[in-house]
Amino acid sequence: MSFDPAQLTYTSDGLIPAIAQDRESGEVLMMAWMNQEAVKRTLETGRVTYWSRSRQSFWVKGESSGHVQKLVDFRVDCDRDCLLVLVDQTGPACHTNRRSCFYTAVRDGKEIELMKPMDD
Amino acid sequence: MSFDPAQLTYTSDGLIPAIAQDRESGEVLMMAWMNQEAVKRTLETGRVTYWSRSRQSFWVKGESSGHVQKLVDFRVDCDRDCLLVLVDQTGPACHTNRRSCFYTAVRDGKEIELMKPMDD
Numbered sequence: 001m002s003f004d005p006a007q008l009t010y011t012s013d014g015l016i017p018a019i020a021q022d023r024e025s026g027e028v029l030m031m032a033w034m035n036q037e038a039v040k041r042t043l044e045t046g047r048v049t050y051w052s053r054s055r056q057s058f059w060v061k062g063e064s065s066g067h068v069q070k071l072v073d074f075r076v077d078c079d080r081d082c083l084l085v086l087v088d089q090t091g092p093a094c095h096t097n098r099r100s101c102f103y104t105a106v107r108d109g110k111e112i113e114l115m116k117p118m119d120d
Numbered sequence: 121m122s123f124d125p126a127q128l129t130y131t132s133d134g135l136i137p138a139i140a141q142d143r144e145s146g147e148v149l150m151m152a153w154m155n156q157e158a159v160k161r162t163l164e165t166g167r168v169t170y171w172s173r174s175r176q177s178f179w180v181k182g183e184s185s186g187h188v189q190k191l192v193d194f195r196v197d198c199d200r201d202c203l204l205v206l207v208d209q210t211g212p213a214c215h216t217n218r219r220s221c222f223y224t225a226v227r228d229g230k231e232i233e234l235m236k237p238m239d240d
Contacts, residue, residue, distance in 0.1 A: 003226040019139055019148060026146025028139060031202040043226065076231070077221040078214050082151040084222040094198050101197040102204040106123040106163065111196070 005039040009081035015051060016083055020061075020093060023072040023086040029093035030101040032059075034083065046071045048085055067091040092118045125159040129201035135171060136203055140181075140213065143192040143206040149213035150221040152179075154203065166191045168205055187211040212238045 010016050015033040022029055032050040034042065038058060041049040045060075048069035052059040062068030069087040076083060094101040097117035105112045130136050135153040142149055152170040154162065158178060161169040165180075168189035172179040182188030189207040196203060214221040217237035225232045 001231045003229055003231050017137055017151065019151065021148055028141055028148065028204050031137065031139065031197065043229075074226045075222040075234075076224045076226065077151065078216050078218075078223070079221070082221070084148050096198050098198075101199070101202070102195040103198070104196045106194045106196065109123055109163075111121045111123050114195075 003043075003076075005036045005043075007080065008036070008039065008076065008083075009079065010036065013053075015053070016081060018048075018050065018083040018085055020048065020069055020085050020087050020089070022089050024088070027100055028102060029069075029087070029089055029099070032061075039083070042071060042085070043074060048087055061093075062090060065091075067093065069093070123163075123196075125156045125163075127200065128156070128159065128196065128203075129199065130156065133173075135173070136201060138168075138170065138203040138205055140168065140189060140205050140207050140209070142209050144208070147220055148222060149189075149207070149209055149219070152181075159203070162191060162205070163194060168207055181213075182210060185211075185215075187213065189213070 008016055014035050018034045019031050020029045035051040038049045038051045048061045048071055050059045068090045073086040092099050098115050103115045105114050134155050138154045139151050140149045155171040158169045158171045168181045168191055170179045188210045193206040212219050218235050223235045225234050
């Protein structure tokens with residue numbers, strides 16, 4: 001079956017959540033949002049492209065930081081309302097310079113920092 | 121630092137996306153939503169509990185199907201607006217009886233089914 005970005009289920013804002021996973025380590029790196037055009041660009045260019053809700057603009061991951069995400073595989077979930085992109089991640093995925101955005105664990109009611117910012 | 125479920129960033133509907141990952145295989149199983157009380161119940165009970173938007177009720181994963189998610193680790197992202205739960209998943213996570221909801225890949229413009237429903 002042909003894939004059509006218009007046939008995904010978007011929020012009332014026209015967005016769909018996209019989870020980025022490191023294809024090598026399996027680590028979940030981040031979650032951000034795409035709109036229909038970002039889905040199209042990601043597939044066409046092989047460079048993961050989100051929609052920045054705060055800046056209201058396309059966000060080619062790593063365009064300014066160099067921390068690019070090369071698309072390895074693009075997955076759609078059963079409800080067609082969430083995406084999973086397997087990526088080759090250059091450097092940190094998180095804007096705090098950590099490999100993953102999910103660096104805080106909650107254990108016994110306390111927040112624990114699991115990883116430190118990477119060296120540049 | 122103490123963790124307070126009220127100190128997460130929820131959508132205007134009071135929800136936060138939660139990604140479930142198999143702690144053993146690293147496979148991303150599903151994405152669903154929690155509200156503040158579901159976050160609290162998940163941490164207190166160790167049974168992953170979502171908020172069902174369609175049914176407008178709490179959804180203790182596996183309560184009816186037996187396909188429970190035992191919480192192994194609970195993570196918060198840098199923006200505090202997305203959760204990652206590492207789980208021990210019993211059986212399939214997807215309502216289609218597949219291990220993961222992300223069983224469709226998009227390759228060369230076509231949708232490919234990556235996994236079949238599991239045997240009961």
